Amino acid sequence: MSDTKTPRDLNAFIEGIPYARFLGISVDQKGNEITTVMKFDQKLIGNPLLPALHGGVIGAFLEMTAIIQLAYETGSAAIPKPIGLTVDYLRSGKPIDTYARAHITKQGRRVATVHAEAWQEDRSKPIATTHGHFLLKTGEEAES
Amino acid sequence: MAAEFKMTPETMMALKEMLIQHVPHMRALGVEIVNAAPAQAWLRVPYDERFxxxxxxxxxxxxxITTVLDNTCGMAVQLAMDEPQAIATLDLRIDYMKPATPGLALTTHAHCYKTTRNIAFVRGTAYHTDINDPIASCVGTFMIGANRTVPTGVAAAKAFMAKQKKEG
Structure with missing residues (x-):
């Protein structure tokens, strides 16, 4: 693997993930601080009566945020694979833009543990959090 | 594991109404109902390059996979309750066993195995054709009576299913 600390163009990285485009996810990078943004779109609604974002979409957004953070911190071109994650739903997602940040709790050689949090208007009032494990691929494994 | 419950075209229509017409994100994903039974649901999401x-x-x-499993679980909860009520996911744990095969549709199954006054407990699996060869599994809890909205179509779907069961 190449230099593991080279900051990379994360918007270019997510260009290689069509599903990130489908959900309308972009990256706001300020130095080494990364915030992912999921722009509101009618197609993200799960409960049209409230209305509220689909819970699965929020889970997917958190998973994507964890992957982006891992890609940034490991500097690896290989996309980390989720092993398992738990999403806690704290508040219903309003029909507005959603933001998220991830923090790597522990990065091992093969597995990383990541925590991520999503919020909307108020950072101190997260709408959902997740913690999960991701498999980091080495160069050889990525080819298999 | 095959579903014993047979869908009538009416039940299928009512469930489609509930699932697809009223949930914009399910429409966006192109999700279809495969089958439904009391406390159980089967959905399918086609392979799509956008995903x-x-x-x-x-x-x-x-x-x-998370999204479709979440929705399948929610549907199983709806089909486990006597009265249609608003539900919300409290937590959802997903385990990914293996990558999905490109080009193949994904089927999901969820079973709501227990409901209490406030909480419903659900398990789910995602697979291509064989449920014993899973791509992902999940376990989740849902809040019952989460808000005042009642999903449209649920009551109709349940009534059709009850009728079908009686006649079946």
Missing amino acids: IGNAETGVIHGGV
Whole structure:
């Protein structure tokens, strides 16, 4: 693997993930601080009566945020694979833009543990959090 | 594991109404109902290039699986309750066993095995054709009576299913 600390163009990285485009996810990078943004779109609604974002979409957004953070911190071109994650739903997602940040709790050689949090208007009032494990691929494994 | 419950065209219509017409995100994903039974639901999401999580391999993103499993679980909860009520996911744990095969549709099954006054407990699996060869599994809890909205179509779907069961 190449230099593991080279900051990379994360918007270019997510260009290689069509599903990130489908959900309308972009990256706001300020130095080494990364915030992912999921722009509101009618197609993200799960409960049209409230209305509220689909819970699965929020889970997917958190998973994507964890992957982006891992890609940034490991500097690896290989996309980390989720092993398992738990999403806690704290508040219903309003029909507005959603933001998220991830923090790597522990990065091992093969597995990383990541925590991520999503919020909307108020950072101190997260709408959902997740913690999960991701498999980091080495160069050889990525080819298999 | 095959579903004993047979869907009538009416039940299917009512369930489609509930699932697809009223949930914009399910419409966006192109999700279809495969089957439904009391406390159980089966859905299918087609393979679509928009869902790819890794452009090199063409494997769909785990988030799509999370979303469809979440929805399947929610539907199983609805089909486990006597009265249609608003529900909300409290937590959902997903385990990914293996990558989905590019080009293949994904089927999900969920079973709501227990409901209390406030909480419903659900398990689910995602697979291509064989439920014993899973791609992902999940376990979740849902809040019952989460808000005042009542999903449209649920009551109709349940009435059709009850009728079918009686006649069946």
